[in-house]
Amino acid sequence: EKTAFHVMDTTVEEGATEVTVTVNIENTPAAGITGAKWFINYDEALTLKKAEKGTFTAEGQFGTSQNLTDKPYSFLWALGTDVVKVDGSLCTVTFTLPEGAKAGDTYKVSVTYSADDTLDMNLESYKDITMIDGTISVVAKAEPSDTTTEAPKPDDTTKMPDDTTKKADDTTKKADDNKSAATGDMIAVVAAVMVVALGAAIVVKKVNVK
Secondary structure: OOOEEEEOOEEEEOOOOEEEEEEEEEOOOOOOEOEEEEEEEEOOOOEEEEEEEOOOOOOOEEEEOOOOOOOOEEEEEEOOOOOEOOOEEEEEEEEEOOOOOOOOOEEEEEEEEOHHHOEOOOOOEOOOOEEEOEEEEEEOOOOOOOOOOOOOOOOHHHHHHHHHHHHHHHHHHHHHHHHHHHHHHHHHHHHHHHHHHHHHHHHHHHHHHO
């Protein structure tokens, strides 16, 4: 696959005032790159606010145009003593959006490069790098969701054994109550019999005394 400098498509919500766009290098040559020069151009409705180095250009010397108003805006990077062989970001650029930017609006950001200043370790230039432009798209602001989560209903099937257990407990309780009542009645009968017997004994004792 061909090496490419790629301005990544970027979306921004309506109402935002700024947007940051990343420019990547893809399919870096096997021999690596030790220096590069590229340029960013952009829709006249945008205002360039900031330009920073990326992961690919993190080491080495990194320079940009003197003024943010320069168009196209240029970048120059040189490592010199080594090469970078891994894909990454060349730079990021932050733009101020025009006032009143609304959903559906789009703004083009393009990239070009200087082949004579994009080199391998032998200072051989890369003349066939592909340039891929990107678009900033303004999208409608996401609405908060009104969906509410219902609490799960209790499982009736699970509840049934509890009811059965409760009924069994009630039946056992009633049986215990009946047993207690029966025991109470028996105690009362025994007490009555004892009272009668005691009374008879007293009468007999009185008779014998005479």
